[in-house]
Amino acid sequence: MVMNRSSGVGDAPAPTSPQQIRNVVLVGPPGAGKSTLFDHLVAARVEGRRPRDDDRASSxxxxxxxxxxxxxxxxxxxxxxxxxxxxxxxxGLRAADAALFVVSAADGVDESTRMLWRECDAAGMPRAVAVTRLEHARADFDDTVATLRRVFGDAQPLAQPVQPDGPGTAVTGLVDLLAERRGDVVEAIIEESEDDTLLERYLEGEEVDLETLREDLHAAVATGRFFPVLPTHATSGIGIEELLDLVELGLPSPADAGLPRVFRTNGGDFGPISCDPGGPLVAEVVRTTSDPFVGRQSLVRVFSGTLRPDDPVHVSGHLQQFAGDRLGGHLDHDADLDRVGALSAPLGEEARSKPQAIAGDLVLVARLAGAETTDTLSSTDRPALVEPWVLPEPLLPVAIRARSKGDEDKLATVLQTLVSEDVTMRLDLNPETHQVVLWTMGPAHVALLTQSLEERHHLPVEAEPLRTALRETFVLACDAHGRQVKQSGGHGQYAVCRLRVEPLPRGAGIEFVDKVVGGAVPRQYIASVEKGVRAQLDKGVLAGYPAVDVRVTLVDGKSHSVDSSDMAFQTAAGTALREAANESTVAMLEPIDAVDIDVADESVGSTLADLRGRRGQVHGTEPSAHEGRTVIHAEIPALELSRYPIDLRSVSHGTGTFTRRFARYDYLPPHLVKDVIST
Known part of the structure; x- marks a missing residue:
């Protein structure tokens, strides 16, 4: 049933219909043997390919x-x-039509794998499981299957490992449970395939041939409710052929899979598409890389139509339309390209020339100028926009600066290139703190970005303390007196103004009131005083942070018929506010974020204790949408969240996730004012 067991490295496979394609993504935690399995699966079919057995845990x-x-x-x-x-x-999940979860028999199912499984379950994505590390002393295949059933649902082993000396010893072979006609496995396949007639005949004692079982296996897996499990031992080759047969015979083709939603670039409905090579071109960039030798390459999934080298295409990216500001830095763009570059089939670090990519296929596209990850490729006469996959929000900020002053301009340009490649990175050029801030997914992501800047772009950077954008506000009503009196030949500068400064409630903003009587300040200069007041409040009155929530009333002043001017009154107003500001009249405000934390139930106590140490205010808890988890609602000062993605992983044993959004400003405790202002 399996033909053409190997193909030369120089020959790229060229499917002619979507039914001939299987797009499969391997997922799992570090140390499960995922990358080792990947290498051995490829080596089993590609002549001259040698697997690496180091598992690339740092991939x-x-x-x-x-x-x-x-x-x-x-x-x-x-x-x-x-x-x-x-x-x-x-x-990878967007590019694929089925997910192969790699689970270590020695370590079981960790929380990150459970979370990923729930994501696939919500999307109805077909799944299978490869069990690895069966030779480990703690490994037990039957216990692992029991855990999979408890956590994942209808997980059914299609083979049983042969371990002559018992669990945790070398695997010498597999028992094919389909060939053996194990009743529970056969019944599960027939039932989930919704082949009711066959199930009835089978229960009545009719023998089911192996070919029919395999057809029903394909139908059962495609429902997203039946999950085949196969034991594997990659380095000995045991389970490799069986797994490849499962991919071919049991996992769905692109023609059986769902398609993402597609819109017109102006927001209208594009109309239905199907996985048809003759349909309108609709494709999506799932990964973007650039290399000093190879240049820019885009890994593209074709959903509809056929992509050929030298085709003119429309490139559209409207990430902000779908994700909003949480992925800022990815500006919306549309452009027509005269032609795309050469197409090739990926083979790890190699690539082989490919004449075209039909609907359902994956292909590398060279020199796709201006295209970013998540961008849509379509025909120039019918531009399309694919709704991007759910993107994680980068929540770990790090402030960086070029090690050399002369590289500062270059840094901004290079960072824009990195943003176009990596949609999990957000670039913030903060005008208040004057810092370049990268919002990242975690410390390993930070290390990768800084390594890329240094090695690929020859631009070494260094981290600096992250500064928080604070605010100032008056807390006591006070009178302010400002003078601008200068005489230096010709027209001088003369302006005097008396102000009354009063605090306002949080969120009230800035108010300016004119209560001058008797023309003490001529009407033409009232606006000058207001302009000077607002300019000074925007610059800050004590520590250089914008002042908020204050009412300033102009109550009196003096002018000169010759020497008064617009600028003189602006300057006098600013002087008045600065002289009125001191540590007794002005307080610092810090941003407070509303935070929703989703953790496993057993980690709620440690998470709450950690929040107390962050000056957090917990407003309540509720059951999560996922069983066995709780959502904690809290407000936490932004100053306390700079390392929270790292610390939450620690206190929740890797089970915690969170979202944050600005809520309000509140008073910064006096004992922290000096430290914060000095950073």
Missing amino acids: TGLVAASFASGEVVVNLLDTPGNPDFVGEVRA
């Missing part, structure tokens, strides 16, 4: 390989296990 990006296996072409994707690179995992 940071999506790795793809396209190869022929039997009657199909497999586009296999390997994803990083580190949670800092969950964006690469989600890109």
Whole structure:
């Protein structure tokens, strides 16, 4: 049933219909043997390919390989296990039509794997499970299957490992449970395939042939409710052929999979699309990389139509339309390209020339100028916009600066390039703190970005303390007196104004009131005083942070018929406010964020205790949408959140996630004022 067991490295597989394609993504935690399994699966089908057995636990990006296996072409994707690179995992899920979860029999199912499983479940994505590390002393395949059933649902082993000396010893072979006609497995496949007639005949004692079982296996997996489980031992090759057969015969083709929503670039409905090579071109960039030798390359999933080299295409990116400001820095853009560059099939770090990419296929596209990850490729006469996949929000900020002053301008340009490649990075050029801030997914993500700046772009950077954008406000009513009197030949400068400054409630903003009587300040200079007041409040009156929530009343003043001017009264107003400001009349305000924290129930206590140490105010808890988890609603000063993505992982044992949004400003405790102002 499986043909063409190997193909030369120089020959890229060229499917002619979507039914011949299998797009499969491997997901799992570090140490489960995922990348080792990927290498051995590829090596089993690509002549001359030698697997590496180091498992690449430090992998940071999506790795793809396209190869022929039997009657199909497999586009296999390997994803990083580190949670800092969950964006690469989600890109892999968008590119694929089925997910192969890699679970260590020695370590079981960790929380990050459970969370990813729930994401796939919500999307109805077909899944299978490869169980690894069966030779480990703690490994027990039957216990692992029981855990999978308890956590995932209808997980059914299609094979049983042969371990002559018992669990945790070397695997010498597999027992094919389908060939053995194990009743519970057969019944589960027939039931989930919704082949009711066959189920009835089977229960009445009719023998079901193996070919029918395999057809029903394909239908059962496609429902997203039945999950085949296969034991594997990659380095000995045990389970590799069985897993490749499962990919070919049991996992869905792009023609069986769902499609993302598609819009017109102006926001209207694009109309239905199907996985049809003859349909309108609709494709999406799932990963963007640039290399000093190879140049810019885009990994593209084609959903409809056929993409050919030298085709003119429309490139559209409207990430802000879907994700808003939480992924700022990715500006909306539309452009027509005269032609796309060469197409190639990925094979790990290599690539092989490809004549075209039909609907359902994955392809590398060279020199796709201006295209960013999540961008849509479509025909120039019918531009389309694919709704992007759910993108994780970068929540760990790090302030950086170029090590050399002369590289500051270059840094801004290079960072824009990195943003176009990595949609899990947000760039914030903060005009208040005058810092370059990268919002990242975690410390490993930070290390990758800084390494890329230094090695790829020869631009070394260094981190600096993160400054928080504070506010100032008057807390006591006071009188302010400002004078601008200068005589230096010719027209001088003369202006005197008396102000009354009063605090307002939080969020009230700035008010200016004119109560001058008797023309003490001529009418033409009232606006000058207001302008000077607002300019000084915007610059700050004590520590250089904008002042908010204050009423300033002009009560009196003096002028000169010759020497008074607009600028003189602006200056006098600013002087009055600065002289009225001191540590007794002005307080500092810090931003407070509303934070929703989703953690496993057993981590609620440690998470609440940690919040108390962050000056957090807990407003309540409620059950999460996911069983066994709780959502904590709190308000936390932004000053206390700079390392929260790292610290939450620690206190919640990796089970916690959170979102944050600005809520308000509130008083900064006096004992922190000096430290914050000095940073």
